[in-house]
Amino acid sequence: MTFSELNLSEPIQRAINACGYTEPTQIQARSIPEIIAGRDVLGSAQTGTGKTAAFMLPVLEKLSTVRKGPKGAPRVLVLTPTRELASQVTEATRTYGRFINLRSAVILGGVPYGPQFRDLGRPIDLVVGTPGRLIDHLERGSLDLSRLEFLILDEADRMLDMGFIKDVRKIIATLPRRRQTLLFSATISPEVRTLAGDALKS
Ligand code: AMP
Numbered sequence: 001m002t003f004s005e006l007n008l009s010e011p012i013q014r015a016i017n018a019c020g021y022t023e024p025t026q027i028q029a030r031s032i033p034e035i036i037a038g039r040d041v042l043g044s045a046q047t048g049t050g051k052t053a054a055f056m057l058p059v060l061e062k063l064s065t066v067r068k069g070p071k072g073a074p075r076v077l078v079l080t081p082t083r084e085l086a087s088q089v090t091e092a093t094r095t096y097g098r099f100i101n102l103r104s105a106v107i108l109g110g111v112p113y114g115p116q117f118r119d120l121g122r123p124i125d126l127v128v129g130t131p132g133r134l135i136d137h138l139e140r141g142s143l144d145l146s147r148l149e150f151l152i153l154d155e156a157d158r159m160l161d162m163g164f165i166k167d168v169r170k171i172i173a174t175l176p177r178r179r180q181t182l183l184f185s186a187t188i189s190p191e192v193r194t195l196a197g198d199a200l201k202s
Contacts, residue, residue: 011099025050
């Protein structure tokens with residue numbers, strides 16, 4: 001399969017070309033058409049398989065009809081277990097979204113609130129973050145998830161191993177039911193399956 005068979009729009013295809021990618025990886029070839037078609041996805045993929053682009057390219061494709069939301073109310077939320085993964089996903093968002101006009105923010109614990117309040121005080125398209133600080137912002141009213149269109153749970157197994165399940169469920173409980181949910185995990189344990197059963201449309 002080639003990327004052109006996926007019929008991605010010009011700015012997304014241009015970003016792929018700029019990365020030098022010639023063909024989609026297996027997880028990309030399987031996930032991208034499903035996500036474009038509007039379906040929820042449970043993806044089993046290790047880091048290094050191209051899983052970030054597997055969800056980010058189609059989500060950016062669907063966002064590229066950019067409609068700025070009100071301040072602090074993103075259309076996309078990527079939940080990650082660690083700061084390192086959040087930074088990688090943010091970097092990927094910049095790389096793959098470089099030819100679309102996108103505003104994103106990274107919301108992590110252990111860093112000052114000031115810049116986060118500033119980022120969330122503006123119209124925003126996409127937020128990447130770790131669960132604890134996102135809940136802080138929800139409780140303070142600086143983050144509004146009532147308009148969310150896409151929830152991505154990245155490395156869900158690690159999120160559960162690190163004890164974030166309550167926080168993840170708390171965040172999910174605030175989201176619109178009508179949304180697209182994408183869950184990626186290196187291993188699909190019974191706990192991951194239960195979370196997927198609750199968070200994804202069957
Ligand atoms: P990830 O599994 O998302 O951490 O991605 C692993 C690495 O694969 C990253 O450095 C990406 O830049 C690279 N990558 C992603 N998709 C492709 C592709 N289709 N062809 C070549 N490299 C890719």
